[in-house]
Amino acid sequence: MDSKPNIQDVARLADVSIATVSRVINNQGGVRKQTEERILKAIEELGYIRNAAARTMKSRETKTIGVIVPDIKNPFFPLVMAGIEQKAREKDYFTILSSTNESPIVEEKIIKNFIERGVDGVIITTANENGGHLKLLKEQNIPVVAVDRIIKSFDVDTVLVDNVKGAYQAVQHLILQGHRNIAIICGPQNTTPGFERYIGYKKALEDYNIPLDESLVVQGDFGEQSGYLATKRLRDLRQRPTAIFSSNNLMTIGCMKALEELNWKLGEEVSFIGFDDVDIATFLNPKLTVVARPMNTVGEIAFMFLYERIQFKGALPKRQYSLPPELIVRQSCRLWEK
Amino acid sequence: MDSKPNIQDVARLADVSIATVSRVINNQGGVRKQTEERILKAIEELGYIRNAAARTMKSRETKTIGVIVPDIKNPFFPLVMAGIEQKAREKDYFTILSSTNESPIVEEKIIKNFIERGVDGVIITTANENGGHLKLLKEQNIPVVAVDRIIKSFDVDTVLVDNVKGAYQAVQHLILQGHRNIAIICGPQNTTPGFERYIGYKKALEDYNIPLDESLVVQGDFGEQSGYLATKRLRDLRQRPTAIFSSNNLMTIGCMKALEELNWKLGEEVSFIGFDDVDIATFLNPKLTVVARPMNTVGEIAFMFLYERIQFKGALPKRQYSLPPELIVRQSCRLWEK
DNA sequence: CCCCTAATTGAAAACGTTTAGATTTTTGTC
DNA sequence: GACAAAAATCTAAACGTTTTCAATTAGGGG
CATH class of the missing domain: 3.40.50.2300 (Response regulator)
Known part of the structure; x- marks a missing residue:
């Protein structure tokens, strides 16, 4: 009652050897039904639970x-x-x-x-x-x-x-809707996700024969603030983008804040797609189109x-x-x- | 080289018994410095890592x-x-x-x-x-x-x-700002959080001698939709609340959606506090005051x-x-x- | 009823530790 | 340098399993 029952206790109570008990516990077969039942009953009665440490040591x-x-x-x-x-x-x-x-x-x-x-x-x-x-x-x-x-x-x-494909799909979606001036808010180019998402962006433009406009490529650091600043920078351009692709969730949030502040109408004056779904996506008005990761x-x-x-x-x-x-x-x- | 070295191997290499090795591994002291160093070297050399299963079995x-x-x-x-x-x-x-x-x-x-x-x-x-x-x-x-x-x-x-205190603080805050018509969107009363948060609400009103107005108590189920509906109901009242307390995060979200839809100005026409911080809280304008759990x-x-x-x-x-x-x-x- | 084969069961040896208790070595004192 | 006390080290017995191989029992055909 005090200390945990072990396989020995079960064996004793069922009047068999521990080997047989082990066989039952592990469903290895080769035990007579009658014996098995006796052992099962003993296990139940004692509340026996096998010991993972001991088992690990052997197996x-x-x-x-x-x-x-x-x-x-x-x-x-x-x-x-x-x-x-x-x-x-x-x-x-x-x-x-x-x-x-x-x-x-x-x-x-x-x-x-x-x-x-x-x-x-x-x-x-x-x-x-x-x-x-x-x-x-x-x-x-x-x-x-x-x-x-x-x-x-x-x-x-x-x-x-x-990442490449995700970014590509996003940008492609924008292109197919007729956008030509598509900006990207990049992540750090020395990280795999940051770099690859930029590659996807470039690739989509190339495939649709849209020349890359360097002024629409803004560098960010995956942080919220950088998304905010990037958006402001984009707004200040002579030739404003008609669509923005943001490389990650936090920068998306910064971007949204900037958009509101600048009264730059999301979904009307500027289209938007973000990489990674964010909680606020469905809450904003209009709801955000995003590239989601499974x-x-x-x-x-x-x-x-x-x-x-x-x-x-x-x-x-x-x-x-x-x-x-x-x-x-x-x-x-x-x-x-x- | 092929199979993992064990305490035996270490002992052999250091030319001591396994007991001594064990003592060193467990920092139990009582080992001459010179010996200890020898053992440590052996451990290092063999890349010995102790076996948790075996250790568990004993201890x-x-x-x-x-x-x-x-x-x-x-x-x-x-x-x-x-x-x-x-x-x-x-x-x-x-x-x-x-x-x-x-x-x-x-x-x-x-x-x-x-x-x-x-x-x-x-x-x-x-x-x-x-x-x-x-x-x-x-x-x-x-x-x-x-x-x-x-x-x-x-x-x-x-x-x-x-929960009681949290709800109390929220409602108290509203009261101290001069609100008298404070609504609550309740959670299910058969759950501890739902019930207790309602209690906190009642208690605050009592303490400040504000009569409880049943029409300002709206039942929800902790789901977003119920927060949405509750808010609409509140808006329809003859005597509209000047402040709303929402019992959880999802209902807060529903409430926000309703507010926007009804053009019921958050922070101006109606004050708001929610139980539980939500991601959107700092994103909304005005930012949401909330009761946050640590x-x-x-x-x-x-x-x-x-x-x-x-x-x-x-x-x-x-x-x-x-x-x-x-x-x-x-x-x-x-x-x-x- | 006996013998052979197949099906069950059992005995005992690991697995890698920790830890009493026994033994050896060291240290210090005279 | 001998002796006791203290310190260091060792031996061996667990801990609770799994698994091999041997021993036992059951089943069936003649």
Whole structure:
């Protein structure tokens, strides 16, 4: 009653050996029905729960995967996490989540702890794309899947959202509505998302034979303030854009603030598309058209990649999956006729 | 090289017994400096990482706490989680997070799994306040802290935000600005938050000798649509309110939509305070005054409660902590002079 | 009723730690 | 340099499983 019952206690009560109990617990078959029932009853009676630590020690499996994110407070990650968890649950895996606060040092500590705990695999959005601090994982030969950010120094499966395509779709949508003067508020060009979204923008213009107007390319830093300033700058141009594409959520918010302040009518005087859906999108009037990322799917695929790696220990080739973002058309873009 | 080095390998290389290695690993002292250095070198050389499973088996401690939330996609919980994680990290604890999707059945499975894994304690926002499905935790004598939702059928430490006080502060703020006709959009009265926030509203009116006007009390269901409808209803009153208090975030959003539609000028014709901060709050014009809950602190306190329970196995009395919500004054309320 | 095969069951050895309790080494004192 | 006390180290026994291989039992054909 006081201390937890173990497999011994069950065996004793059911009058069998622990081996047989183990077989029943793990559904391995080869136990007479009558015996099995007796054991099941004993388990029930004692309230026996198997001990994962002991089991892990033998089987070298924990059925646990570690998930590392840079910032749990960023809504992107809980949504990805939900996808991971859903698939993991299906396969009887459990997840351990830790957040690094964008610190590679914390990240390394977490990894060490994960290894101590014997995670079967790791899904990570690293705080440092160079990945030198991830060498422990490589050494231990633990399957890893990178999400949203690549890891340069070592080959792992990667799940990304296709930034180029997303930006392309957005700009294409504007072009097809007749816009020619389309501005972009860029993210930092030394980050993958910032750079790639700009590439998508350029590509769309090229494909439709619209010359790139440098004055419509405004640099931002993914922060709200920069979106605000960029928008003001655009307003001041001789040749104002008729449409704006913002490279991320926070800059979208800054942009909206500027628009209102300048009384630059959204959806009428200027069309708008933002990368990443934002909470305010459906609240604004008109509602914002955005390129949304399928967070849940990202998580699902990340888990499935990891799962496959865990199953086939063999060296699969490195894979990369680029998910297409989705253009959600609301009301912030209108046809533009000269 | 192929399989993980264990304490044996370290001992062999350092030419000591495993007991001594163990002592060094755990900083227990009583090892000559010279020996310690030799062992440390061996550990380094082999890349030895200790095995949590084996260690758990002996010490019956995992330094792990389980966190159960009903919906990881609801931003409230990641924020609480961040607080938990922060404190946990300080104390060298790790967290396992699982989301139940509001299903008591999933919740029970998670609990069983947590127990198998030997978590030292559990922090939970249960999917079912009755708590009958939590009996395993009680049986196993595992410390539990309830967050945001109470557990009726069994006595555990509880961390709540003081709903009564929060609502009281909001309404008081309105009263002190001269408002007398203050409406409330209620949440469901059979839920703790819904009921308590209404109580706070009533109490404030009483304390300032303002008679309760039933027509200003509108029932909602915490959903956006109900906030929208409630607002329309209020507008139709002969005696319109000069201020509105909304009981939660989603209803606040509905309310805002209605206000705009009705062209009922926020902050001028009608003052407003909402329970719970919302992303759009600072985006609207005027910015919304709200009662905000200190999510991070909730998490921190929850962990500290749990930690104390884990330390003193003894039976502490059941504790309950009500955190004061914070009134964040922005611009949606104005002085009202008759 | 006996024997052979197949189906069950059991005994015992890991897995990698921690930790008493025993043993050895060091240190200090005379 | 001998002796006791203190410090350092070691031996060995758990912890609760899984799993191999051996032993036992059941089932069936003759």
